[in-house]
Amino acid sequence: MTVSLRELRALPGFDDTLLTEGCPTRVVLDHVTSKWGVLVLLALSDGTHRWGELRRAVDGISEKMLAQTLRTLEGDSLVLRDAHPTIPPHVEYSLTASGRELVDRMLPLVEWIARNADRMLPAAP
Amino acid sequence: MTVSLRELRALPGFDDTLLTEGCPTRVVLDHVTSKWGVLVLLALSDGTHRWGELRRAVDGISEKMLAQTLRTLEGDSLVLRDAHPTIPPHVEYSLTASGRELVDRMLPLVEWIARNADRMLPAAP
DNA sequence: CTGTATCCGATGGGATACTG
DNA sequence: CAGTATCCCATCGGATACAG
Numbered sequence: 001m002t003v004s005l006r007e008l009r010a011l012p013g014f015d016d017t018l019l020t021e022g023c024p025t026r027v028v029l030d031h032v033t034s035k036w037g038v039l040v041l042l043a044l045s046d047g048t049h050r051w052g053e054l055r056r057a058v059d060g061i062s063e064k065m066l067a068q069t070l071r072t073l074e075g076d077s078l079v080l081r082d083a084h085p086t087i088p089p090h091v092e093y094s095l096t097a098s099g100r101e102l103v104d105r106m107l108p109l110v111e112w113i114a115r116n117a118d119r120m121l122p123a124a125p
Numbered sequence: 126m127t128v129s130l131r132e133l134r135a136l137p138g139f140d141d142t143l144l145t146e147g148c149p150t151r152v153v154l155d156h157v158t159s160k161w162g163v164l165v166l167l168a169l170s171d172g173t174h175r176w177g178e179l180r181r182a183v184d185g186i187s188e189k190m191l192a193q194t195l196r197t198l199e200g201d202s203l204v205l206r207d208a209h210p211t212i213p214p215h216v217e218y219s220l221t222a223s224g225r226e227l228v229d230r231m232l233p234l235v236e237w238i239a240r241n242a243d244r245m246l247p248a249a250p
Numbered sequence: 251c252t253g254t255a256t257c258c259g260a261t262g263g264g265a266t267a268c269t270g
Numbered sequence: 271c272a273g274t275a276t277c278c279c280a281t282c283g284g285a286t287a288c289a290g
Contacts, residue, residue: 187263187265
């Protein structure tokens with residue numbers, strides 16, 4: 001198990017440029033860990049959802065940010081957009097295989113935070 | 126293994142209010158997944174570091190954001206600040222036990238992104 | 251229903267200068 | 271060395287209106 005950034009950089013295929021400014025890893029990391037990126041990916045962990053469902057599922061998100069977040073994640077090959085050319089429109093969003101793999105690794109992190117968040121914030125942050 | 130947000134909310138101790146606006150989980154999640162939060166935590170995964178070391182280790186971070194990020198993470202009980210009252214000042218930062226647990230769950234996610242980021246960004250995002 | 255367009259305020263975040 | 275203080279701009283992000 002990798003337990004530090006130093007070890008990660010020492011693995012075959014990596015070097016010290018990992019996570020330097022502008023490197024692809026940091027770009028994707030920024031998208032995934034953006035304010036709404038995590039929450040949209042988590043919402044899609046349940047399976048396929050329509051636009052309106054996501055809008056309601058991700059508490060507090062605006063239409064603008066939902067659209068923007070979905071487009072970014074789609075551009076990162078993490079989310080699949082499936083539009084049915086009907087009237088009214090019907091569009092379904094789901095995780096790609098990559099998205100599924102990523103969410104599998106994100107859930108343990110979120111679960112740990114959910115279990116511990118309460119006792120981590122003494123006063124108001 | 127938990128594979129979806131729905132399942133996570135169904136676990137004992139959780140409910141549908143998990144990850145709604147303003148809930149503690151979301152507050153901590155926002156700190157941890159902030160632009161610099163992830164990178165500072167990763168830098169500390171190697172062990173104890175001084176201010177200047179962190180400044181150089183986290184490529185591109187400004188003094189202002191390093192200070193702000195460290196204070197936030199300290200407030201979340203993830204980072205320990207150990208100041209020696211000497212001249213010149215000597216301050217060491219390290220992960221708390223909680224921070225270590227969190228980083229253990231963050232590294233698999235980062236490692237997966239590092240392995241896959243290259244083939245996920247076709248053009249310029 | 252699924253978005254886009256526009257406006258605008260809030261916040262993030264960098265550069266620089268300065269201090270104990 | 272380890273920060274703080276200040277200025278300032280760019281981006282984030284919400285509200286609203288509107289379109290296909």
